[in-house]
Amino acid sequence: MVMSQPGTVALTVEHDGSVQAIAFSPDSTRFASGGSDSVLRVRGTGVGAPLDVPCEGSVSAIAFGPDGAALAVADFEQVFLRSGATGAVIWQGPLEPGSSVNTVRFAPDGKVVATTDQVLVLLDGATGATSRKITVDTPLIADVDLSADGTRVVLAIDERHGGDHRNAGSARVLELATGAEITRLTPDDAVLAVAFSPDASLVLCCAADDTTRMFQADDGTQLWPTADDVEDQVTAPNCLAFDPKGKWTVVGGSDGFARVLEAESGVEKGRAPKLAPGLPDPGLGAVTHVAFGPNGKVAASASIDNVVRLFNLDGKERYAVPTDEVLAMEFSPDGRWLGIGSFGRALLIDNGEPGPG
Structure with a gap:
């Protein structure tokens, strides 16, 4: 596609229901979407024939393989590995x-x-055979992140569910090959979201006790906030991300702001939207999704007031695009596109300047 004005919707993929899952191929040339209409749709970000693949149930997650040749699809109770070219099933299983x-x-x-x-x-x-199964003692798994080298996972645990439910939770770092727990951080309520730093030495998490915390993955030492700073951190956080270089984080809160924080200290660098001093609170909707562009120079947010924003680290806005409620959001690996899943459609928004940086 020809480069267009930043914020231009370059591609709309119609669905008959909510779009809960999106993914880009590693080379950024294909965009996949799926949801409640039980159809996996793959489109080229430039040229390329469309591919529509019937699924058995609601599609809740999609991932392209490292070489882009196959897609893993969470299809109701099963995982399907499908050919990226034809959609044919390679293996499947619950x-x-x-x-x-x-x-x-x-x-x-x-x-x-x-x-x-x-x-x-x-x-x-290759086969779909189970190599390791890790059962969480108190459900539910609210979020998961995988280290860049694939050796560790971190789980956000929300214990407000099930027969022995309670207002509690934890962020747990596990060795993937063995299932052994390396460390955990236990805030005062459910953990909602987690993310590894690029080198997996740090874990960022946010919890229902209105805190965002950074801790060391190896020993669980909390780096911030300090005990004196906890009260200053209350933003009702619910979504977060690390930048690809590990210097910055972005945290979305129910107060309507996406805050860019220094990873080392937790000090705020900027927030979006960036409001002019002295103006009254506009009553912003809660931020539900945040992500960093692959060059680490921009971040994106989506909120329940149905606006998607791309902004610099200081909060200066590059674009604001009205949408339906956003259910999924992801940057393309080359940074050119922002993919959005919402009710009835998936969107490809042009960021105006490709390049991972």
Whole structure:
């Protein structure tokens, strides 16, 4: 596609229901979307024939393999590995009968990491055979992140569910090959989101106790906030991301702001939207999704007031695009596109300047 004005919707992929899952191929030339209409749709970001693949149930997650040749699809209770060219099934199987699959990720070696509310399963990329199953003692798994080298996972645990529910939770770092727990951080309530730093030495998490915390993955030492600073951190956080170079984080809060924080200290560098001094609070909707562009120079946010924003680290806005409620958001690996999943469609927004930086 020809480069257009930043914020231009360059591609709309129509669906008959909510679009809960999107993914880009590693070379950024293909964009996949899926959701409640039980159809996986793959489109070229430039030229290329469209591919529509019927699925068995609601699609909750999609991931392209490291070489882009295959897609892992969370299809209701099963994980399907499908050909990226034809959509044909290579293998399929349930993680836990009767439990919906919520996430799928590829490790660098081609293995597939998938989760339900209660289990994390490592699957052989060639056969779908289970290599490791890790059962969480108190559900539910609210979020998961995989280290860049594929050796560790971190889980956000929300214990406000099930028969012994309570206002509690933890962020747990596990060795993927063995399932052994390396460390955990336990805030005063459910953990909602987690992210590894690029080198997996640090973990960022946010919790329902209105805190955002940074801790060391190896020993659980909390780096920030300090005990004196906890009260200053209350923004009702619910989503977060690390920048690809590990210097910055972005945290979305229910107060309507996406804050860029220094990873080392937690000190705020900027926030979006960037409001002029002295103006009254506009009553912003909660931020539901945040992400960093691959060059680490821009971040994006989506909020329940149905606006997607691309902004600099200081909060200066590059564009604001009105949308329906956003259910999924992801940058393309080359930084050119921002993919959005919402009700009835998936969108490809042109960021105006490609390049991972």
